[in-house]
Amino acid sequence: MRFICDSMLGNLAKHLRILGLDTVSIKDPYRLEPYKDAADLPFFFTKRTKAFPCQPFIFIRSDTIEEQLNEIRNLIQPFINPEAFMKRCIECNTLLESVAKEDIEAHVPEYVYHHHEGFKRCPSCKKVYWEGTHTKEMKKWIEYIRALK
Numbered sequence: 001m002r003f004i005c006d007s008m009l010g011n012l013a014k015h016l017r018i019l020g021l022d023t024v025s026i027k028d029p030y031r032l033e034p035y036k037d038a039a040d041l042p043f044f045f046t047k048r049t050k051a052f053p054c055q056p057f058i059f060i061r062s063d064t065i066e067e068q069l070n071e072i073r074n075l076i077q078p079f080i081n082p083e084a085f086m087k088r089c090i091e092c093n094t095l096l097e098s099v100a101k102e103d104i105e106a107h108v109p110e111y112v113y114h115h116h117e118g119f120k121r122c123p124s125c126k127k128v129y130w131e132g133t134h135t136k137e138m139k140k141w142i143e144y145i146r147a148l149k
Contacts, residue, residue: 001021001022001040001042001043001079002022002023002024002040002042002043003016003021003022003023003024003042003043003044003045003076004023004024004025004026004032004035004042004043004044004045005023005024005025005026005044005045005046006025006026006027006029006044006045006046006047006048007025007026007027008046008047008048009025009045009046009047009060009068010025011065011068012045012060012065012068012069013025013093014090014091015065015069016076017088017089017090017093018085018086018088018090018138018141018142019076019080019084019085019142019145020080020081020083020084020085020086020087020088021076021079021080021084021088022088022093023088023093024093029046029048032044041056043058043072043075044056044057044058045057045058045060045072046058046059046060047059047060058071058072058075060072069145073145077146080145080146082142082146085139085142086129086135086138089122089124089125089127089129091122091125091127092122092124092125092127094122094123094124094125096120096121096122096129097120097121097122097123098118098119098120099119099120099121099128100119101113101117101119103121104119104121104128107121107126107128108128108130112130112132116130116131116132118130118131
């Protein structure tokens, strides 16, 4: 399932990617035209109040990420797969690839290079990821989202 966030919901798009959900962000709602006759319509999240060329859309009322996720939790929970967590680039949505440590030395801080073993890289934008101190908090957050009913 594909999820689409308008540009006013960039933080929501990043959090959906952390959850492993295929999520793109768009600035122009008319880029949705190709989806209007699709058999498998994506979910489109927006804060805009005007009509859109593609239906249906989900209006997001909240301004905080916690409340936004709470608004859509029932909709996204059936698509959450724990095996997909933290497998997408949070910037461009591309699936990450494992990369040899020696191939990323010039692309990460020296401390990170010497204190971590597993690295992933986005083949599209080349951003490098590793399990740093923030990962433990992200995993707690993911469990919180999964537990919401």
